[in-house]
Amino acid sequence: MPSAAPRTAVRAAVALLGATALTLGLASSASAATVARTVQDGGVQYNLSVTAPNTAAASGQNVTVTGSGYNPSQGVYVGLCAVPAGVNVNDQSTWNAKPTPCLGGQDQAGTTGASHWVNSDWWWMSPNNSSPYTVSNGRGGFSVSIHVKAQISASVTCGQSGVTCAIVTRADHFDSNDRKYDVYVPVTFS
16 A cells, blocks of 8 residues: 555645745736836827836846837837936936936846847847837837846945835937936835
């Protein structure tokens, strides 16, 4: 007669895997946030929308960020940045300073995985971290994976010394002073 111990161990392992999968599924769906912004650019109105996790592991993890409503003629960077002094992520009228520093900097070479460049014209020049917009009805969308972690640089860590952070989009290096495409999804680290 077979022992009940192996069956009990298998049942316990299956129950643990099921509980872990359920917990991970709940955590990822419950920890996503969407931020929307309407901008005027060249006489055209764009309704921007960014969805990203609002919690992440301090040690680092890959997250998926999706966006829609963008001007396909304006490239953007998607990454984790410190929220600049004077910017209130809940008040778009204060979004007038460039989000910086950002994890991995501009990372045009795509070596860190910490940012992604979305643009319709030059994405092929940096295939490690760039992609074109998906365009529908003249509006650009994207779904990209970036790596985020609490420590942005040697001297800047999200959640320490008053530093708040957000997953952001911002105009690319061709128009880095344009604040119209800044969108902030606040993120905290556990």
